[in-house]
Amino acid sequence: MKKKIRLLLFLFASLFLTIVGLQVYFNWLTWNSEQEIFKRKVHESLVSAKARTWQDHLNKSASHLATFLRDSTEISCRWNPESFTTTFTIKDKDSSSIGQHTVTLSLDQIKARYDRITPEIREKFILQFCENIKSDLKNSTLWYYTANIGRHMEKYYFYQPIDLREMEQNFSNALAENGIHYPFLVNDSLSGGWSTEKVDLSLYKPHGPHYFWASFNPPITYFLKQQLVSIIGTWMLIALSLITFLWIYKTLYTQEKLSEEKDLFITNMTHEIQTPVTAIQLASEALEQLDCTEEERRIFLKRISKNAASLAQLSTEILLESKLGTQNEILHLKTVIHEAAQLFPNLTYQLDGDHLIMGKKEQLFRVFRNLFDNSTKYNNNENVVVKIDAFTKGKTLEIRVSDNGIGIPVEHSERIFERFYRIPSTEVRGFGVGLSYVKKIIEGMKGTIKMVSAQGGGSTFIITLPK
Ligand code: ADP
Numbered sequence: 423m424k425k426k427i428r429l430l431l432f433l434f435a436s437l438f439l440t441i442v443g444l445q446v447y448f449n450w451l452t453w454n455s456e457q458e459i460f461k462r463k464v465h466e467s468l469v470s471a472k473a474r475t476w477q478d479h480l481n482k483s484a485s486h487l488a489t490f491l492r493d494s495t496e497i498s499c500r501w502n503p504e505s506f507t508t509t510f511t512i513k514d515k516d517s518s519s520i521g522q523h524t525v526t527l528s529l530d531q532i533k534a535r536y537d538r539i540t541p542e543i544r545e546k547f548i549l550q551f552c553e554n555i556k557s558d559l560k561n562s563t564l565w566y567y568t569a570n571i572g573r574h575m576e577k578y579y580f581y582q583p584i585d586l587r588e589m590e591q592n593f594s595n596a597l598a599e600n601g602i603h604y605p606f607l608v609n610d611s612l613s614g615g616w617s618t619e620k621v622d623l624s625l626y627k628p629h630g631p632h633y634f635w636a637s638f639n640p641p642i643t644y645f646l647k648q649q650l651v652s653i654i655g656t657w658m659l660i661a662l663s664l665i666t667f668l669w670i671y672k673t674l675y676t677q678e679k680l681s682e683e684k685d686l687f688i689t690n691m692t693h694e695i696q697t698p699v700t701a702i703q704l705a706s707e708a709l710e711q712l713d714c715t716e717e718e719r720r721i722f723l724k725r726i727s728k729n730a731a732s733l734a735q736l737s738t739e740i741l742l743e744s745k746l747g748t749q750n751e752i753l754h755l756k757t758v759i760h761e762a763a764q765l766f767p768n769l770t771y772q773l774d775g776d777h778l779i780m781g782k783k784e785q786l787f788r789v790f791r792n793l794f795d796n797s798t799k800y801n802n803n804e805n806v807v808v809k810i811d812a813f814t815k816g817k818t819l820e821i822r823v824s825d826n827g828i829g830i831p832v833e834h835s836e837r838i839f840e841r842f843y844r845i846p847s848t849e850v851r852g853f854g855v856g857l858s859y860v861k862k863i864i865e866g867m868k869g870t871i872k873m874v875s876a877q878g879g880g881s882t883f884i885i886t887l888p889k
Contacts, residue, residue: 427674434667438660445656449649456648460602460641464618467596468636472621474592475584479625480559483579484552490574491548499539499547502528508536510547514570521569529554580626589623589634604644606636615639689841693855694736698729705729753779753786755812755821762790766798766806773810777819779887785863790823792856793883797825799850800881818869819889824882830875838873 491497496513507528514523531550536543558565559579566572590608597604611617617637624632646653705722708714714722756776763771771794779786798806803826811822830838830845837843841858864871869887 424678427671427678430674431671434671438664438667441660441663445660449653452649453645456645457641460644461616463600463602464597464636464638467593467600467602468618468621468634471589471593471596472623472634474596475589475623476625478588478592479582479584480556480579483559483575483582484556486578487555487571487574488548488552490571491551494570495568497539497544497547499536499543501535501537508532508534510551512551512568512571514568516570519569519573521566521572523568523570525567525571527567583632584623584625586623586634593634593636602644604638604641606638608636609634610637612637612639616641689855689859691736693859695733698732698736701729702726702733750780750782753781753783755779755819758783758786759790759810762787762794763808765791766794768804769794769798769806769808771808771810773812775812777812777814779819781867781887785866789860789863789885792860793823796856797823797827797881801825801827803827814889815886817889818886821885821887822882823885824880826880829879830873830881832875835873835875839871 491512494515496515497510498513499508499510501507502509505528509526509528511524511526517523529547529550531554532547555565555575559575564572564575564580586608593606597606607615615637616639618635620633620635622631623634624630702725705725709719709722712718754776755778756773759771759773763769794808797808807826809822809824811820811824813820834843834845838845839857839861840854842854843858844854861871864885864887867887869885871883871885873881873883875881
């Protein structure tokens with residue numbers, strides 16, 4: 423089961439990491455493509471802002487020209503029967519400058535016959551004439567119809583530099599139309615940011631270039647705005663699956679632990695029951711089969727009643743454990759050791775001072791009872807002496823239990839804690855479960871146990887428990 427849980431954990435971890443990796447890769451791809459889209463939109467906005475700004479400049483120049491034509495020229499017209507067109511004559515009022523000051527022309531757009539000029543026809547002509555000049559200028563052509571018209575257009579169209587603030591406003595509007603509401607800096611770079619290409623706004627090249635460019639912070643906000651719902655949605659799904667898995671894992675793990683505890687309990691109980699049952703069995707068989715004296719009968723009966731009492735004690739303990747065993751309480755180390763040592767009449771123990779431990783009394787009692795039991799069993803001395811040292815070491819309590827027994831060869835020091843493991847040469851009867859049970863209890867209390875021993879020099883068990 424543990425293996426299966428570990429496999430499940432491994433599979434899920436791989437799956438989870440793959441999903442997270444794919445998601446990060448996908449987000450990275452989207453981030454790159456969104457950056458490209460952002461840059462493309464910015465570029466389009468820049469081109470359209472330039473066109474708009476030039477158009478505005480052209481409109482302004484044309485409106486200056488219209489005012490000039492109204493105020494500073496004399497316009498007349500007549501019907502030309504040869505070409506079947508109305509011809510208009512523009513004459514500069516001020517003829518002081520060099521060049522021609524009169525021009526006669528007809529406009530394709532005014533086809534009607536007019537024999538003489540009126541304010542309405544004059545205005546109509548001025549507006550159409552300005553429109554024609556605008557389309558000429560769009561094609562980068564400037565006709566000097568009269569010297570003053572040419573100069574006027576040079577001054578207002580070519581020599582008047584384009585206002586950068588107007589360009590900035592148009593750029594900002596174009597960005598907004600493209601769905602980008604993102605601050606930028608004009609003709610300056612932001613550290614770590616991204617800059618557009620430089621757009622030349624100059625209309626008259628000999629004046630040199632007149633650049634406009636903008637700098638943006640990395641478009642993360644733009645990206646997040648575009649992808650927010652999908653990013654949050656997917657990451658929430660991932661988090662949800664992680665939570666679900668952890669919950670399933672916790673449930674499985676708890677069940678596994680419960681089943682282990684049940685196994686341990688059954689093994690331990692078997693071990694505890696086996697000894698008195700065997701003793702009762704042997705004594706009753708002896709009573710039945712042997713021809714015993716009164717004295718021997720008394721001894722066997724006493725043995726039976728003693729072992730029956732220990733079985734009764736055991737069942738009481740089980741009952742107690744089922745009721746109180748799960749409850750942690752503050753324990754006096756000295757009291758628990760004293761109670762456990764009482765079960766072994768030929769055992770004397772030495773312990774200075776007392777320490778408080780948080781734990782289950784029954785369990786800690788069994789730890790010492792098992793250790794004392796072993797100290798007595800694996801001992802050739804008549805008097806079993808157990809020395810106990812307990813002291814605080816950092817945030818832990820260290821308890822050293824040393825006996826004057828036969829000791830344990832160092833090569834067995836790890837394996838004696840395995841269930842059913844017994845040192846092969848041992849003649850003493852046993853089941854090899856006592857120390858594994860002790861270890862389980864200590865680990866359940868978040869502690870550790872190890873054995874240090876030199877053969878012939880007794881055994882020392884070192885227990886550490888969190889304080
Ligand atoms: P059991 O005593 O029933 O065999 P344990 O798990 O208590 O099982 O002990 C495992 C083995 O460790 C024993 O068989 C014994 O050889 C050895 N051992 C345990 N405690 C001691 C000790 N205090 N002195 C010498 N040997 C010991």
